[in-house]
Amino acid sequence: MHQQNQSLLAALNACIAACEHCATACLQEDDVKMMVRCISLDRDCADICALTARLVARGSEHAAHLLRECAEICKACGDECEQHAAHMEHCRECAEACRRCEEACRQGVTA
Structure with missing residues (x-):
């Protein structure tokens, strides 16, 4: 597999893990209603x-379209998590993973 695809897949998988962890941690917060959008x-x-990771891994002709959408959603998730990052470590980590993934997806579209 091409090195760029390996880096992209690593960013996608790291973002999946961070988002899943963040969602689970948000459900355990005292004010869950405040965390609904997150x-x-x-x-x-x-x-x-x-x-996106599955389509990239198989070399799908539709990967580029999905990479654009993925970058957009990663940006929205990162923006939301940043609002809580000062007092929630899981949101800070998720925001960072989303930013890295957003950038990797944008680079993947132009590759």
Whole structure:
């Protein structure tokens, strides 16, 4: 597999793990209602990253389209998690993973 695809797949998989962890941790917060948008975006982001990873891994002709969408959702999730990052470590880690994945997806589209 091409080195760029390996880096992209690593970023996608790291983002999946961070988003799943963040969503689970958000469900354990005292004010879960405050975290609804974060949880929803975490789940959407993890799902789009998983699908994108599968299409990239198989060299699908549709990967480029999905990479653009994935970058957009990673940005939205990262933006939301950053709002909670000062007082929630899981959100800080998720925001960082989303930013790395967003950038890797944008680079993957242009490759």
